Amino acid sequence: MNKKFILTIASACALLFAFAPAKAQDDLSKLMEEQTKAVKGEPVIATFKTTRIINAQSVETVKKRTLDFRIAHRFGPIGTNGGGKHTLYGFDASSDIRLAFEYGINEKLTVGLARCKSRETLQGLIKYRLLQQTTDGKVPLAITLYADAGLMAEKAPDTRYSNYAHRLNYCTQAIIARKFSSGLSLQVMPTWVHRNFVSYHDDENDLLSVGMGGRVKITKRSAIIFDYFQTFSNFRKSKVSYTYSKPTFAPPIGLGWEVETGGHVFAIMFSNSAGLMESDFIPNTTTKGNILEDMRFSFSISRNFPL
Amino acid sequence: MKKNILLLLLLAASIVGAKAQIYMAKNGEISFHSDSPLEDIDGKSKTIMSLFNTSSRDMMFTAKIKSFDFKDQLMKEHFNENYLESDKFPDATYKGKVNETIDFTKDGAYPVTTTGKMNIHGVERDITEKGTLTISGGGKNILIHCEMMVRLADYKIEIPKLVVTNIAEVIAVKVDIPFVPYVKEEKK
Known part of the structure; x- marks a missing residue:
């Protein structure tokens, strides 16, 4: 036993x-x-590939001690008013060109200088990352604050710049974004544009609008991008105007494809806005009635130089 | 009868004696270097979590892909987004065994080999690598050092043709893990 x-x-x-x-x-x-x-949770990175979507700023800032040299072109309308085969569907009639140097002082703060063809505007901008989304979901959103000031340096076409302050306009924006997955990022942007000078005497100097933008990745290095701004303006909404030449205003829409190759981000886009700055495309986007023919071809190149 | 009981006791004692002596390192270092005509890329993580059982000689480590730092942030973003896809594959892991029998109480440097499964970018491979195991402090500290070459294609890490001159096909990887005896943390 x-x-x-x-x-x-x-x-x-x-x-x-x-x-x-x-x-x-x-x-x-x-x-x-x-x-x-x-x-513990880590910060969510690469919500967008670069600091811009199409018209809109993205939630991203320039990387620390990196210089982002950006070139953007917006051509003429494909169909209506100056489009068609005589301008090669807008290619001959570029409406805006923007050259910009944007520098990341640190991971959160970006400052930049730009020059636009439209009204020969010189622009200074500042962007600050207030809140970063984290992987553990404790911080579900990313928030970046953006502000710019533009000086229209063109020769006065009429009496409009009798006062020097007429040349200035401003944009202030909060960008609230969330990367839902590695493939999908969305953002909302409450925006305030102030222009010291408006072309129509019943137009508003202060405009409030809300933008929306997003990215859907299609491969590791390329994505479909889109953005849209809805502006709240009685002047834009009303059919009545004291100005007989008042155009029909439209919300700026953008749709594009972006691809990354090493230190470059290249984007090919379509948008109905003529301008590339917030204080231009938010108040000044108009339509001739057919949104498809209003569309303009556009591209941008971003090259990053670590300094 | 008494003999049998003695045998049993001995057996029991040997089990207790062989009770897993676990060593841990939270600050292991893994660095890699890519040498190419256009640019050198160096990445380093100093927060490699690693465990080593001296009785079974089982060894494993987990490297968080996002913990690798680079000289510029854009490299780090590309490393995570385009190459290692850290959203899908957040960790690189190794589970293996030191092949040689070593007296872990004796100080000295021992050349060793380790065989096991390496998982990078969701691809698991059987590997055998040479390294050095250094014991100091009478078995209190065990340092494992290993240098290996990792072929990116083996782990399905693709390099687009446009940047093929910027990134080496074979990356030199250096592993340094300073183990200390594991002490169970008191739950508060």
């Missing part, structure tokens, strides 16, 4: 021995799981 008991114990021990190595690795794996689980 005793012998049997001892034998059972002994064989049990032998069995234990046989399984010990396998068990040891399982224990180690379990311990590893415990230890790595405790790691």
Whole structure:
């Protein structure tokens, strides 16, 4: 009886021995799981590939100590008013060209200088990352604040710049974004544009609008991008105007495809806005009635130089 | 009869003696270097979580892809977004075994080999690598050092043709893990 008991114990021990190595690795794996689980959430990166979507600013700022040199072209309308085959569907009639140097002072703060063809505007901009989304969901959103000031440096076409302050306009914006997955990012942008000078005397100097933008990745390095701004303006909404030449205003829409190759981000886009700055495309986008013919071809190149 | 009991006791004692002696490192370092005609790329993480069982000689580590730092942030973004796809594959892991029997109480540097499964970018491969195991402080500290070459194509890390001159096909990887005995943390 005793012998049997001892034998059972002994064989049990032998069995234990046989399984010990396998068990040891399982224990180690379990311990590893415990230890790595405790790691807290990390910041969500690359909500957008670059600091712009199409017309809109994206939630991204320029990387620390990096200079982002940006070139953007907006051509003439494809169909209506100056489009068609005589301008090669707008290619001959570029409506705006923007050259910009934007520098990341640190991960959060970006400053930039730009020059636009439209009214020869010189622009200074500042962008600050207020809140960064985290992977553990504790911070579900990213928020970036944006502001710019533009100086229209063109020769006065009429009496409009009798006061120097007429040349200035401003844009202030909050960009609220969320990267839902590696493939989908969306953002909303409450925006306030102030222009010291407006062309129509019943137009508003202050305009409030809300923008929306997003990105859907189609491959690791390319994505479909889109943005849209809805402006709240009685002048734009009303059919009545004291100005007989008042055009029909339209919300700026953009749709494009962006691709990244090393340090470049290249985007090919269509938009119905003629301008490339917030204080231009938000108040000044108009339509001739057919949104497809209003569309303009556009491209942008962003090249990053680590300094 | 008495003999048998003695045997049993001995057996039990040996089990207790062989009770897993676990070593841990939270600050292991992994660095890599890509050498190409256009640019050198260096990445380094100093927060590699690693475990080592000296009785079974099982060893494993987990490297968070996002913990790798680079000289500029754009490289880090590309590393995560375009190459290692850290949203899909957040960790690189190794689970293996040191092949040689070593007396872990004796100080010294031992050339060792390790065989196991490496998982990078969601691709698991069986590998055997050479390294050095250094014991100091009478078995209190165990340092594992290993240098290996990793072929990106083996782990399905694609390099687009446009940047093929910027990134090496084979990356030199250096692993340094300073183990200390694992002490179970008290739950508060």
